[in-house]
Amino acid sequence: MKILLDAMGGDDAPRELVAGAVLAAREFGIEVALVGRSAELTAELAKHDTAGLRLPIIEAASVIPMDEHHPSDVWRRMKDSSLVVGLNALRDGQGAALVSAGNTGAVVASALFILKRVPGIERPCLATIFPTRDAQRPVLVADSGATPDAKPQYLLQWGRMGSVYMQNVFGVTAPRVALLSNGEEEGKGNALVQEAFPLLKGAGLHFIGNIEGKDIPGGAADVVITDGFTGNVVIKLAEGLGSMVSATLREELTSSPLNKLLAAALLPALKRFRSRLDYAEYGGVPLFGVQGLVIKAHGRSNARAIRSAIRVANQAAERGTLAAFEQIGAGQADNTQRE
Amino acid sequence: MKILLDAMGGDDAPRELVAGAVLAAREFGIEVALVGRSAELTAELAKHDTAGLRLPIIEAASVIPMDEHHPSDVWRRMKDSSLVVGLNALRDGQGAALVSAGNTGAVVASALFILKRVPGIERPCLATIFPTRDAQRPVLVADSGATPDAKPQYLLQWGRMGSVYMQNVFGVTAPRVALLSNGEEEGKGNALVQEAFPLLKGAGLHFIGNIEGKDIPGGAADVVITDGFTGNVVIKLAEGLGSMVSATLREELTSSPLNKLLAAALLPALKRFRSRLDYAEYGGVPLFGVQGLVIKAHGRSNARAIRSAIRVANQAAERGTLAAFEQIGAGQADNTQRE
Numbered sequence: 001m002k003i004l005l006d007a008m009g010g011d012d013a014p015r016e017l018v019a020g021a022v023l024a025a026r027e028f029g030i031e032v033a034l035v036g037r038s039a040e041l042t043a044e045l046a047k048h049d050t051a052g053l054r055l056p057i058i059e060a061a062s063v064i065p066m067d068e069h070h071p072s073d074v075w076r077r078m079k080d081s082s083l084v085v086g087l088n089a090l091r092d093g094q095g096a097a098l099v100s101a102g103n104t105g106a107v108v109a110s111a112l113f114i115l116k117r118v119p120g121i122e123r124p125c126l127a128t129i130f131p132t133r134d135a136q137r138p139v140l141v142a143d144s145g146a147t148p149d150a151k152p153q154y155l156l157q158w159g160r161m162g163s164v165y166m167q168n169v170f171g172v173t174a175p176r177v178a179l180l181s182n183g184e185e186e187g188k189g190n191a192l193v194q195e196a197f198p199l200l201k202g203a204g205l206h207f208i209g210n211i212e213g214k215d216i217p218g219g220a221a222d223v224v225i226t227d228g229f230t231g232n233v234v235i236k237l238a239e240g241l242g243s244m245v246s247a248t249l250r251e252e253l254t255s256s257p258l259n260k261l262l263a264a265a266l267l268p269a270l271k272r273f274r275s276r277l278d279y280a281e282y283g284g285v286p287l288f289g290v291q292g293l294v295i296k297a298h299g300r301s302n303a304r305a306i307r308s309a310i311r312v313a314n315q316a317a318e319r320g321t322l323a324a325f326e327q328i329g330a331g332q333a334d335n336t337q338r339e
Numbered sequence: 340m341k342i343l344l345d346a347m348g349g350d351d352a353p354r355e356l357v358a359g360a361v362l363a364a365r366e367f368g369i370e371v372a373l374v375g376r377s378a379e380l381t382a383e384l385a386k387h388d389t390a391g392l393r394l395p396i397i398e399a400a401s402v403i404p405m406d407e408h409h410p411s412d413v414w415r416r417m418k419d420s421s422l423v424v425g426l427n428a429l430r431d432g433q434g435a436a437l438v439s440a441g442n443t444g445a446v447v448a449s450a451l452f453i454l455k456r457v458p459g460i461e462r463p464c465l466a467t468i469f470p471t472r473d474a475q476r477p478v479l480v481a482d483s484g485a486t487p488d489a490k491p492q493y494l495l496q497w498g499r500m501g502s503v504y505m506q507n508v509f510g511v512t513a514p515r516v517a518l519l520s521n522g523e524e525e526g527k528g529n530a531l532v533q534e535a536f537p538l539l540k541g542a543g544l545h546f547i548g549n550i551e552g553k554d555i556p557g558g559a560a561d562v563v564i565t566d567g568f569t570g571n572v573v574i575k576l577a578e579g580l581g582s583m584v585s586a587t588l589r590e591e592l593t594s595s596p597l598n599k600l601l602a603a604a605l606l607p608a609l610k611r612f613r614s615r616l617d618y619a620e621y622g623g624v625p626l627f628g629v630q631g632l633v634i635k636a637h638g639r640s641n642a643r644a645i646r647s648a649i650r651v652a653n654q655a656a657e658r659g660t661l662a663a664f665e666q667i668g669a670g671q672a673d674n675t676q677r678e
Contacts, residue, residue, distance in 0.1 A: 069524070133583050148521055148529040182487055182571035185408065190487040190568040213572040214579030229529040230569050232521035233552040237573055240553030241580050244472050248615050249588075252608040259608050262601050269591040269598050276587050 001030050002054075003313050004095035005306070008036035008063040008082035009102025011299050017101065018044035020306025025053040027307065030314055033095055035060050035086040058094075060085035064106045066299055071105030075113050083107065087114040090292045096317035097293035099284065099309045101301045107294065108146050108287060115292040120329030123147040124289035125158045125228065126296065127165060128235050129282035132219035138282050139216055140166055141180075143228035144235045146287065150227035152196040153332075155179070156203055160328045161288040162223035163205050168319035169312055170222075174206040178221035180230060181210035192227060200225070242277055283308030286316065293322055340369050341393075342652050343434035344645070347375035347402040347421035348441025350638050356440065357383035359645025364392040366646065369653055372434055374399050374425040397433075399424035403445045405638055410444030414452045422446065426453040429631045435656035436632035438623065438648045440640045446633065447485050447626060454631040459668030462486040463628035464497045464567065465635060466504060467574050468621035471558035477621050478555055479505055480519075482567035483574045485626065489566035491535040492671075494518070495542055499667045500627040501562035502544050507658035508651055509561075513545045517560035519569060520549035531566060539564070581616055622647030625655065632661055 003024075007017045014036055021032040022045075031054035034041050038059050045055060060082040064074055075084050083102050087110055090098045100107050104126075112124060125143035132139050142158045143150065159177045166175040179196060181189040186197060188210055200207045211220045216234065226234070249270075253263035263270065283305070284297040293316050297309040316322075342363075346356045353375055360371040361384070370393035373380050377398050384394060399421040403413055414423050422441050426449055429437045439446050443465070451463060464482030471478050481497045482489065498516045505514040518535060520528040525536060527549055539546045550559050555573065565573070588609075592602035602609065622644070623636040632655050636648040655661075 131583075133586055145521055180572060182484055182568050182575075190566070193568075212579075213575030213577075214582070216576060217579040217583040226572075227529070229521050229532075230572055233519060233565075233569055234572060234576055236521075236552030237555060237576060238552075238580060240551075240556040241577060243553070244556040245584050245616065247472055249612050252612040252615075253605065255608060255611075259605060262605050266592065266598060266601050266605070269594060272594075273588050273591040276591075277584065 001314055001317060002033060002095045003030060003310050004033050004035060004086050004089055004098040005310065006036070006082045006086045006098065006100035006102055007034040007041055008060070009100045010297070010301055011066060012302065013101065014040055014044050016301060016303045017306055019048065019303035020301070020310065021055060022048045022050060022053065023303055023307040024310035025055055028311060028314060031056070032310060033058050033089070035089065036063070036082040037061065058085060058089060064103055066103055068103045068106050071103055072109045074106045075110035083110055084114065087111055090294070091115055097295060097313035099295045099297055099306070099313050101297040101299055101306065104145065104296060107296050111287055111290045111292070111294045115290040115294070118289055118291055118325050118329040120332040121157055121289040121325065123150070123154045124287055125154070126285050127162055127288055128231070128285045130216060130235070130238065131277055131282070132217050134219050135276050137219055137222070138170065139219065139222060139224055141216065141224045141226065141231055141234055142288065143226065143231045144285065145228045145232035148227065148229040148232070150192060152192060152199055155192070155196040155225045155227070156199040157328065157332060158288060159200050159205055159223060159225045160203065161325055162225065164324045164328070165286060165288070165316070165321060166222050168321045168324070169315050172222050175222035176208045177205045177223040177225065178208050178211040180216070180224050180226035181212065184210050184212060186210065246274065283312035288325065291322070293317055340653055340656060341372060341434045342369060342649050343372050343374060343425050343428055343437040344649065345375070345421045345425045345437065345439035345441055346373040346380055347399070348439045349636070349640055350405060351641065352440065353379055353383050355640060355642045356645055358387065358642035359640070359649065360394060361387045361389060361392065362642055362646040363649035364394055367650060367653060370395070371649060372397050372428070374428065375402070375421040376400065397424060397428055403442055405442055407442045407445050410442055411448045413445045414449035422449055423453065426450055426631070429633070430454055436634060436652035438634045438636055438645070438652050440636040440638055440645065443484065443635060446635050450626055450629045450631065450633045454629040454633070457628055457630055457664050457668040459671040460496055460628040460664065462489070462493045463626055465624050466501055466627055467570070467624045469555060469574070469577065470616055470621070471556055473558050474615050476558055476561070477509065478558065478561060478563055480555065480563045480565065480570055480573055481627065482565065482570045483624065484567045484571035487566065487568040487571070489531060491531060491538055494531070494535040494564045494566070495538040496667065496671060497627060498539050498544055498546070498562060498564045499542065500664050501564065503663045503667070504625060504627070504655070504660060505561050507660045507663070508654050511561050514561035515547045516544045516562040516564065517547050517550040519555070519563050519565035520551065523549050523551060525549065585613065622651035627664065630661070632656055
């Protein structure tokens, strides 16, 4: 199995990207192709012991900026960028999946254009993996930002793909699929949720109905389906609250010399606390609905997060996730024809 | 100033409600009328030293259950309930504001029916006050659940009312008003946000544009405007993450006898940490858009949270908040006529 890595995308690229690739190649025994400027990547690789590891380089001369303001047509303007070269390599079968920590808008738009949609899947979605109270059982939230205005049938398709993904990559049997809503009872929700409810109910999934925002970290479901606007607010709010919790805890625990001393002794426990709330641990956000496995890692990913994203990409590829998505799309197309 | 309190609504009613009323009457020197079953309320009052305090009782024979499943017409079925009797008293001028910790759907539906909408204000909204990194500067999120499907002009009206409320009750000069979106740039957002943006931009408010979910706890704005579906997900998610943070922190800090000992010594700091993340401290959620000041307190409110809600209700009444809302409604009606 060979995984392609956009080695130039991300806040700390290429340093953390290359370091993550080295970790993944060693730990999982897989080939990781680094896409980017050969000179820079060779220099980064030289800092590591790469003996026996398969880490080829695919040359790409430019880099899409993290703050690219017009990501929708960047695939056309920057054909020699690491992202676009990587996506072309994926389309051409040079790798089983692509990992990128670059600009999210650029990844989504370029993947859509270069790989094209899975036939029958109407809109793509980004599926963020989120920690819950039970560290062993994270939850997938889809869409988390690819499609801000959704229709009921999109939610159904995302639910189907999310269910397959949680089975294939996280080993969850019969994943519990839920609609995110403003109340649990059937009939609650905005117009979109009210229309999507019967579709999901009749889909043959393990659909558990509506859940509320508090039930996401509560672990009530394995797959939480929502429009890309609400989903984006959810993941960004969680990020913001995480930062606020850390900052507030730090202030209170360092508010006196004695507290500082006590907190220092508790540092390992506090670090475990932090890491249990950190969704980088879960290895990136798959883009559902395009003809290729694309995993978007957080822009701030460190080597460990990149390693996790590569692991996830490898696992998704090994389990035939893309073929399963294509079957879902084909089923949808059949349904539409029959209607 | 006299504040009406639905003394029977809430998970720990009437105990915590009466205790909160006693605190508020003593601390702020105001009259708090307790609405509910006289016998129970008299018995609760007897547990406190109420000498010199003005705590009259208004009899109401029944109580709307916290898990009422058909709140929309409960005002018709339970006319002798503490909530409905309290709302009628408010409408009849027997108090300047009403505080209830009862079933949210029942409070919103009954207030709408009994008090009627402010002329010109098209839909009501619940405005939740949220802590930010800066403990001195909380943020108002509206709507947090009254109107799941919103139109652009609703967001504008909520923005105007939110701005007035933050001035009147929290003393914020020229409150920064923002639209919640999935990206900061103008043009980001779902269809609703994209249409609401120019309305808010031209409203003469201190409108700072779009903000993302992470900016709510980050304190980027004083008033965050969103539809009631997304807003409800926001407040419930924050609640769920708060519980998850507490549970995870407790697990890690009690994972060994030594950690337990260290954590016990840090208990005051950890309690301050908790309280800074607790939005009960900010005193309840005003319902904007009805002809009366109604403050919804959390169902789980303890005496201290009820006291805060009564303080907020009193302050909103003293500053003429309802008259300001009526002016906003009148301005909207004028605009509509001119168009």
